[in-house]
Amino acid sequence: MQEVLSVHNLYKSFIGVKALNDISLSISQGEIHCLAGENGSGKSTLIKCVSGVYAPDSGKIVLNGHEYQSLTPAQAIREGVQVIYQDLSLFRHMSVAENIAIEKLRFENRRIVSRNEIRRIAAEQLEKIGVSIDLDQTIGETSLANRQIAAICRALAQDAKILFMDEPTTALTKKEVSRLLNIILELKKKGLAIVFISHKLDEVFSVADKISIFRNGFKIGDFNKDELDEKKLSHYMTGREVEYPRYVRKCKDDRVVLEVDRLTRKGHYENISFKMRPGDIVGLIGLLGSGRTELAMSLFGLNPAHSGQIKIDGKTVKIKSPMTAKKHRIAMLPEDRITQGLFMERMIRENITSSIIDKVAKNKIFTDKKAENDISEQTVEELKIRTPSVETVVGNLSGGNQQKVVIGKWVATHPRVFIMDTPTVGIDIGSKAEIYEQIHKFADQGMAILFISDEIPEILANCNRVMVMRDGRCIRILNEEDLEKPDAEKLISELISTRAEEEREEAVP
Numbered sequence: 001m002q003e004v005l006s007v008h009n010l011y012k013s014f015i016g017v018k019a020l021n022d023i024s025l026s027i028s029q030g031e032i033h034c035l036a037g038e039n040g041s042g043k044s045t046l047i048k049c050v051s052g053v054y055a056p057d058s059g060k061i062v063l064n065g066h067e068y069q070s071l072t073p074a075q076a077i078r079e080g081v082q083v084i085y086q087d088l089s090l091f092r093h094m095s096v097a098e099n100i101a102i103e104k105l106r107f108e109n110r111r112i113v114s115r116n117e118i119r120r121i122a123a124e125q126l127e128k129i130g131v132s133i134d135l136d137q138t139i140g141e142t143s144l145a146n147r148q149i150a151a152i153c154r155a156l157a158q159d160a161k162i163l164f165m166d167e168p169t170t171a172l173t174k175k176e177v178s179r180l181l182n183i184i185l186e187l188k189k190k191g192l193a194i195v196f197i198s199h200k201l202d203e204v205f206s207v208a209d210k211i212s213i214f215r216n217g218f219k220i221g222d223f224n225k226d227e228l229d230e231k232k233l234s235h236y237m238t239g240r241e242v243e244y245p246r247y248v249r250k251c252k253d254d255r256v257v258l259e260v261d262r263l264t265r266k267g268h269y270e271n272i273s274f275k276m277r278p279g280d281i282v283g284l285i286g287l288l289g290s291g292r293t294e295l296a297m298s299l300f301g302l303n304p305a306h307s308g309q310i311k312i313d314g315k316t317v318k319i320k321s322p323m324t325a326k327k328h329r330i331a332m333l334p335e336d337r338i339t340q341g342l343f344m345e346r347m348i349r350e351n352i353t354s355s356i357i358d359k360v361a362k363n364k365i366f367t368d369k370k371a372e373n374d375i376s377e378q379t380v381e382e383l384k385i386r387t388p389s390v391e392t393v394v395g396n397l398s399g400g401n402q403q404k405v406v407i408g409k410w411v412a413t414h415p416r417v418f419i420m421d422t423p424t425v426g427i428d429i430g431s432k433a434e435i436y437e438q439i440h441k442f443a444d445q446g447m448a449i450l451f452i453s454d455e456i457p458e459i460l461a462n463c464n465r466v467m468v469m470r471d472g473r474c475i476r477i478l479n480e481e482d483l484e485k486p487d488a489e490k491l492i493s494e495l496i497s498t499r500a501e502e503e504r505e506e507a508v509p
Contacts, residue, residue, distance in 0.1 A: 039398030080161025251279025400431025
């Protein structure tokens, strides 16, 4: 097949740090090429060099036979380079059709267009991938899976020849992931070159033809898929053996820290009851829409329950706001660290101490910078946050280190109950292992942790009890003995799925 992209001896540094160190690779038509590596390994820097966001320090980029020392974004688009980032970069208030067509129309400098023309462009792209979705629905109203499809169609409308997809399956259900991967395979058949980036190694092996592995700015090697397995790939990515040891509760204190009794919020969940002791890591699993996140938000005071009771140390409490939750030493790691957990343009120091601003304030105007530094430096050391300084802006950190900052921000409040909503989403395997290790350490020290995830192996590795939710109800609580059985993974999978759910997902065009 014809070569679409090749890069030769690419170097790129930022303030003395080599993000790319002598990188060379090539990608052909009709090839799915995976870039594998931990956060900060150089994958994103390479994409930004090829798409014209960054200019390499040296080396060359060849697109469709045309050689560049560096490109502008407009040149990259003309060469057929399209990138779909994790946030998709869609306009939520505009329709699906408008989102698909707008970049093509803007790039062609079209000043006057008709609604029929917009719909024609959008329908044409959807036909290419054999999918039908509502073109008039706004992006804000449609599902995340359909937003992914709109982003792919937007790229196809601009005559994409090589499509970069960065973590495209984050937050999709199993059925939606399968559907998206099938679309990717169909695009491959039509001759599109696809660069696929995912921390989910099973997805990598299901679609990739070739895998290029990056570590610390270097390319470790190029491999055909059948030359690797998950263990080898993990080792090449990290330089070490990565294992996720099973959590076993060691705490001898069996007093109930948190008790939830028949908690109900109409339309979200109903009659939820459970208890948590010091050292418990209670898994909360269910499909998206099962009510798991809504329950967590209620425990943190973000959408108070309509009925039922929450008890702390046996005493009934009313948690009507996060401030009330914090007063009762309940913390929550949110589902989306970027929009809900961090001040991306502020320093690590400021983010970590933002949850305890009352303790580091000298008065109502100024904060005690020494106290901020002491607390944040201790947190950075304990959580192994990779940064040259606590003065580093959080937005400049890798995803795994950003997540550790959010965890550290809430650990600074000394919580007794820590709610963690999908704590490792979009995080590489090495950072996952470190976060798991830290969570186990918190539990060993007596913290009670509610661990929300839709990944069954993650739940089994980290939890000593598991609550399975479906359609707003807790349908089963599994104890230690249940989780130790060889068919535990199969049991949980069967519990979270229903025939109605399968039919609903299969009906999505």
